[in-house]
Amino acid sequence: MEQNRLLFKWIKEYQLGIQEFDEHHQKLVQLLNASFDAFAGNVHPQRLVTILDELFDYAVYHFSAEESWMDEHQYPRLAEHTALHDTFRAKLTELQQAQLMRSSELNAELFTFLADWLATHILESDAEYGIFVRENCNNKTDVYEE
Numbered sequence: 732m733e734q735n736r737l738l739f740k741w742i743k744e745y746q747l748g749i750q751e752f753d754e755h756h757q758k759l760v761q762l763l764n765a766s767f768d769a770f771a772g773n774v775h776p777q778r779l780v781t782i783l784d785e786l787f788d789y790a791v792y793h794f795s796a797e798e799s800w801m802d803e804h805q806y807p808r809l810a811e812h813t814a815l816h817d818t819f820r821a822k823l824t825e826l827q828q829a830q831l832m833r834s835s836e837l838n839a840e841l842f843t844f845l846a847d848w849l850a851t852h853i854l855e856s857d858a859e860y861g862i863f864v865r866e867n868c869n870n871k872t873d874v875y876e877e
């Protein structure tokens with residue numbers, strides 16, 4: 732059996748301390764790794780389409796969950812954060828289209844782009860709303876400490 736190719740290694744530094752979103756992020760990482768593994772392992776194209784669809788749907792679901800949460804908590808950088816999510820959504824669409832068209836544009840760099848983007852986004856932009864909720868929200872039920 733082919734060994735799993737791990738594109739994105741989860742480490743505890745990625746945790747925000749907000750359980751719902753930490754779980755979302757781990758699931759996103761799993762799906763991204765599974766997509767890359769399917770791509771690199773040259774599985775049946777239909778299998779890759781299915782995984783990419785799942786990744787896309789989950790990313791869309793996660794981003795809108797974050798955006799609604801930010802709106803609810805009156806997070807001041809919501810617009811800026813949403814614009815960042817748009818970049819990822821656009822890149823994922825590109826990846827799905829490349830896959831559908833069996834284009835040579837579906838390459839490892841696209842996956843690396845997504846993995847780098849996601850890592851930086853969680854560590855920098857998502858981490859900021861984690862800090863925000865700790866500092867500004869009286870109702871801390873969202874936040875857990877390690």
Ligand SMILES: [Fe+2]
Nearest residue numbers: 756797853857
């Ligand atoms: Fe996120």
Ligand SMILES: [Fe+2]
Nearest residue numbers: 797852856857
């Ligand atoms: Fe985000």
